[in-house]
Amino acid sequence: SVMPATLSAISNSAKNGILAKGGVHLENLASIQAIVFDKTGTLTNGTPIVTNQLFAEHVNKTRIIQMVYTMEKHSNHPLAKALITWCEQEYNVETLSLNNVTHVDGLGVKTMVDGEEWRIGNAIFVGKEKAEDFCQHLQNIAACSHVFVAKDEQIIAMFTLQDTIREDSRNAIHELKALGIEPIMLTGDNENTARAIANQLGIDHYKANCLPTDKVNEINKLKQKYKNIAMTGDGMNDAPALATANVGIAMGTGSEVAIETADVILIKNELSKIIRTIHLSKKMNRIIK
Ligand code: ADP
Ligand code: MG
Known part of the structure; x- marks a missing residue:
């Protein structure tokens, strides 16, 4: 049976613009130590x-x-x-x-x-x-x-x-770092573009020229370093990585496969909602435990 606290957390986060496919994903999100982002369509608007x-x-x-x-x-x-x-x-x-x-x-x-x-x-x-x-x-x-x-x-x-950087990307990265959560960017794009975007956003760790399988391999490596990690993406090519991370987060305007595969969906593509949800989920975990 669904615990009332879980249900209210899911419905609260939905009101907040985040759709979770289960309370467990909100709990997992609350304890991530690192968060991986795809570039095109995730940190950027994806309308080059x-x-x-x-x-x-x-x-x-x-x-x-x-x-x-x-x-x-x-x-x-x-x-x-x-x-x-x-x-x-x-x-x-x-x-x-x-x-x-x-x-x-x-x-x-x-x-x-x-x-x-x-x-x-x-x-x-x-x-x-x-x-x-x-x-x-x-x-x-x-x-x-x-x-x-x-x-x-x-x-x-x-x-x-x-392409252009999403309005709230920089702020979201800043707040994640303030929470002690490491942001990492994995992109299929070239090294120069990757470096420029990472620098503008304050992301210290990134990898360019990633094929979809490289993204999966990187996440598996990161899982050995961090107990709990999230992956955020929008493309069909991100789906395997979304499935590999502890928490898969899809952009609302992302491809159908990404949305199907993810555990959590950012309904209006607002990255900053991830931080709000982490705060809400931490509160929920305190209520349940
Ligand atoms: P990302 O979203 O991180 O840029 P993708 O895996 O979506 O990564 O894309 C990787 C790269 O593959 C793109 O940056 C682009 O160079 C190339 N690419 C993929 N699909 C196309 C396409 N239809 N036309 C041209 N280039 C493409
Ligand atoms: Mg993409």
Whole structure:
């Protein structure tokens, strides 16, 4: 039977903007020593915009734009959405009929068309060295995400995208640290963007270029160091990590899989509600025990 104190804690936290799938998750949240955050869509708004584009010489730009537009429609990654919006705003773009586009979690999208292999995604997906060569003469692109377009293993275009930090991220990190809870960021994005965001937020520990499985491995490692840890994420790619942590926290506007997998949901994406809930849960634990 549900204890009245538990029920009232769940309903109080729901009123406060946090949906817990059981009292035990609130209890666990109250005793976390570390909290892991995904970057895109969790600490940031996840609505990046395209800030720059670079094409290789002698390429068919129209074709590239059409491929980007069509292939990214098969992904629901925030970067995909940004590229689709940009294509629509900048070009009179048409959707091609491609029926074998696959989304590779944490890397990008790929397809085979007319005997050509197309890949759109991060540096790891198209080859780190080639990616570095392609943008070596560019300056001031440090703190942004890069999306590369490769055809038959040749990089033919690159886009830079800039995201914005959520309004309450910095404050939430500050308050967590004040409570003695260690914030950690794990991101699939590149090192430069990761460092810039971590610095702006006051996060001392972060890891860039994480595949979904890397996030799980990191959490398993952290579990040996900390008794109780939480993971906060929004993407389909965060689901395994959400399931691995002692408490999985999903953003309300996150993917369905993330919400299904998590123990706790931030209904309106308000990170600061985590701190309120920790305080409420500590109070609840005192009442129950
Ligand atoms: P995070 O949310 O921490 O940025 P993700 O695992 O969602 O991590 O993404 C990792 C990286 O994979 C992104 O930063 C991006 O570079 C690349 N990526 C994933 N999906 C796409 C896509 N549809 N188009 C382009 N790049 C993508
Ligand atoms: Mg994300």
